[in-house]
Amino acid sequence: MSSHYSRWEIMRRRPNTTFLITFITFLILFAFFSLNLSRYALSRFRYSDSVFDLDTRHNNNDDNNVFLHEYNHPKRRVSSIHFKLSISTVSVLLPDWEILLIVSPNTPLHYAYNYRCIFQNGAFSPARFFGVLPFMNVTTFKCDLPESVRRRRIFSKPALVTEASENEIDDPSPAPELLRWNFLVYESFSTEDDVVLFAKGVNHRQGYDRSPSELRCVFTMGDGNTVTTAVTSSVQEVFRCPHPDHVLLFQESEKIGISLVIIAENLVVPSVASYILRPRPNYAIKAQAQPKYFLCACTMVYNVGKFLREWVMYHSKVGVENFILYDNNSDDNLETVVNELHEEGYNITTLLWIWPKTQEAGFSHSILHSKSNGLCSWIMYVDVDEFVFSPSWKSQNEFPSLKSMLLHQQMSNVGHIGQVSMQCNEFGPSGQRKNPMEGVTQGYTCRRRVEQRHKSIVLVDAVDPGLRNVIHHFEVNEKQGYRSKQLSMENGVVNHYKYQAWDEFKNKFRRRVSAYVVDWRQNVNLKSKDRTPGLGFQPIEPKDWVHKFCEVRDQRLKSLTRAWFSIKLRHNETRMAWQKS
Numbered sequence: 336m337s338s339h340y341s342r343w344e345i346m347r348r349r350p351n352t353t354f355l356i357t358f359i360t361f362l363i364l365f366a367f368f369s370l371n372l373s374r375y376a377l378s379r380f381r382y383s384d385s386v387f388d389l390d391t392r393h394n395n396n397d398d399n400n401v402f403l404h405e406y407n408h409p410k411r412r413v414s415s416i417h418f419k420l421s422i423s424t425v426s427v428l429l430p431d432w433e434i435l436l437i438v439s440p441n442t443p444l445h446y447a448y449n450y451r452c453i454f455q456n457g458a459f460s461p462a463r464f465f466g467v468l469p470f471m472n473v474t475t476f477k478c479d480l481p482e483s484v485r486r487r488r489i490f491s492k493p494a495l496v497t498e499a500s501e502n503e504i505d506d507p508s509p510a511p512e513l514l515r516w517n518f519l520v521y522e523s524f525s526t527e528d529d530v531v532l533f534a535k536g537v538n539h540r541q542g543y544d545r546s547p548s549e550l551r552c553v554f555t556m557g558d559g560n561t562v563t564t565a566v567t568s569s570v571q572e573v574f575r576c577p578h579p580d581h582v583l584l585f586q587e588s589e590k591i592g593i594s595l596v597i598i599a600e601n602l603v604v605p606s607v608a609s610y611i612l613r614p615r616p617n618y619a620i621k622a623q624a625q626p627k628y629f630l631c632a633c634t635m636v637y638n639v640g641k642f643l644r645e646w647v648m649y650h651s652k653v654g655v656e657n658f659i660l661y662d663n664n665s666d667d668n669l670e671t672v673v674n675e676l677h678e679e680g681y682n683i684t685t686l687l688w689i690w691p692k693t694q695e696a697g698f699s700h701s702i703l704h705s706k707s708n709g710l711c712s713w714i715m716y717v718d719v720d721e722f723v724f725s726p727s728w729k730s731q732n733e734f735p736s737l738k739s740m741l742l743h744q745q746m747s748n749v750g751h752i753g754q755v756s757m758q759c760n761e762f763g764p765s766g767q768r769k770n771p772m773e774g775v776t777q778g779y780t781c782r783r784r785v786e787q788r789h790k791s792i793v794l795v796d797a798v799d800p801g802l803r804n805v806i807h808h809f810e811v812n813e814k815q816g817y818r819s820k821q822l823s824m825e826n827g828v829v830n831h832y833k834y835q836a837w838d839e840f841k842n843k844f845r846r847r848v849s850a851y852v853v854d855w856r857q858n859v860n861l862k863s864k865d866r867t868p869g870l871g872f873q874p875i876e877p878k879d880w881v882h883k884f885c886e887v888r889d890q891r892l893k894s895l896t897r898a899w900f901s902i903k904l905r906h907n908e909t910r911m912a913w914q915k916s
């Protein structure tokens with residue numbers, strides 16, 4: 336600064352208009368850049384100082400406005416360095432070298448532009464728009480970590496820029512490190528009573544949960560002040576704690592960071608979640624004597640568009656009134672199929688849920704979602720390749736209902752039945768070489784003899800507050816007298832069309848979803864029930880796949896659905912109701 340002051344002195348002694356104008360321009364530019372530099376430095380400092388405070392919105396929102404405004408006028412060359420151009424994000428390194436970029440709220444984006452990620456060494460990769468996270472209402476992008484950066488010891492956060500500004504990169508300051516997916520608070524949910532956090536890497540393995548007393552919830556205000564509250568429950572990836580004291584008056588517009596502190600290690604878990612204010616009591620929901628739907632079905636989906644109609648139409652006829660799909664960013668025609676079903680009167684919602692290997696957490700989330708919105712009395716957790724039926728249902732009858740089955744279980748058993756589970760029969764390819772046109776219930780009719788696993792229908796009010804669930808089965812609140820009941824195989828069973836025609840099977844098993852189940856390609860846990868017997872680690876069609884897993888012919892559901900759903904066409908042909916004419 337001193338040299339500038341001395342120049343200023345010189346100027347005062349020998350005023351020269353041209354020089355003066357040039358110099359004032361220079362001063363203004365200088366002030367402008369130092370202001371932005373310091374604001375940027377501040378936002379970085381805050382960021383690295385408390386990684387759980389992702390809110391840099393107040394600091395550089397204006398910058399983004401400037402940038403986009405200038406970009407709209409291509410002739411006005413944007414000549415600043417890239418941090419002024421880059422969009423404020425929080426970034427997480429996901430498995431498979433993918434980076435998730437979460438754009439700070441209220442950042443204007445232009446969807447017509449192509450975006451890219453630029454890394455410290457100048458390498459870049461395209462940034463793909465990845466949807467809006469529904470609960471936090473923030474926009475996300477994904478990009479790949481370029482090969483040249485993968486060998487580094489520390490992965491630093493890329494800058495998100497539009498393609499046009501790629502030449503502007505010249506940022507000398509070290510970028511903050513990328514957050515790692517294996518240790519992260521990734522979602523939060525606020526009920527009227529408490530706050531629920533979803534975190535990876537705090538409870539490491541199934542069955543080994545930290546005691547709540549080892550943790551605290553921490554809330555970080557925009558000014559950097561923090562408040563903590565006790566953790567009341569720590570189960571799997573789900574943590575609960577009270578809302579911060581009501582005397583803390585938050586501004587509604589202010590974004591509050593939320594995370595967990597591991598007390599013994601004095602460690603704040605990095606977080607991309609933000610605190611959602613305590614919802615106002617919803618008297619409309621409280622006034623409802625019952626939740627809106629008696630029975631809902633909830634599942635995690637990825638590219639199940641072509642299977643959805645059959646699954647929804649079938650289960651709707653047997654009593655499911657509402658379908659909740661946690662969508663792992665499908666890129667098939669899922670949205671179209673969902674919209675069509677919606678127009679045909681089916682109650683069906685999709686919620687974007689992109690977190691890798693978080694099926695259990697997603698199911699815990701669905702209980703909170705249903706409770707808060709007064710949606711479902713019971714929720715059935717079955718996948719889109721699973722069909723629930725009772726062998727006692729007769730095809731000549733009207734459509735039977737799962738409702739009467741559940742009510743019957745509640746009436747005819749001692750104690751409170753909080754969960755009903757059914758065994759699964761696993762069907763093989765049944766000779767099919769491609770996806771059967773009439774649907775899976777028609778195409779797959781041969782299965783393994785021994786039933787595997789079970790799937791459950793759970794009474795939402797009976798779920799234990801810890802929200803623990805393992806492979807579609809919840810822990811019910813035993814203190815309140817609830818218990819689970821397994822149906823006999825005469826009363827209820829799930830047809831699981833697990834080993835479908837090879838092309839379908841291959842696609843499905845590429846992506847395993849459970850947090851605690853190994854990837855089928857990995858050469859570990861060979862005895863796991865999740866592995867497919869006789870299948871190696873390569874997605875190569877095993878010999879004689881079409882006839883595998885065929886020990887028992889089982890046409891029961893085929894006959895039922897044929898009787899209920901087949902439509903007669905001319906020329907003595909039929910089609911199933913879910914087949915598009």
Ligand SMILES: *[C@@H]1O[C@H](CO)[C@@H](O)[C@H](O)[C@H]1NC(C)=O
Nearest residue numbers: 440441442469471472473474
């Ligand atoms: C989500 O954010 C956008 C802008 O960032 C806003 O227009 C919209 O109202 C928000 N939606 C909800 C449900 O809060």
Ligand SMILES: *[C@@H]1O[C@H](CO)[C@@H](O)[C@H](O)[C@H]1NC(C)=O
Nearest residue numbers: 627651655656657680681682
């Ligand atoms: C959809 O929900 C409404 C209640 O909101 C219900 O009356 C209707 O039967 C449901 N539709 C189906 C197909 O289940």
Ligand SMILES: *[C@@H]1O[C@H](CO)[C@@H](O)[C@H](O)[C@H]1NC(C)=O
Nearest residue numbers: 663690691692693694847848
């Ligand atoms: C979502 O898909 C990704 C692959 O894109 C996968 O790694 C992840 O496990 C999936 N998560 C869930 C919950 O299905």
Ligand SMILES: *[C@@H]1O[C@H](CO)[C@@H](O)[C@H](O)[C@H]1NC(C)=O
Nearest residue numbers: 901903904905906907908909
């Ligand atoms: C029509 O179908 C029925 C049963 O599928 C069959 O028995 C009958 O021979 C068919 N008639 C003609 C004219 O194909």
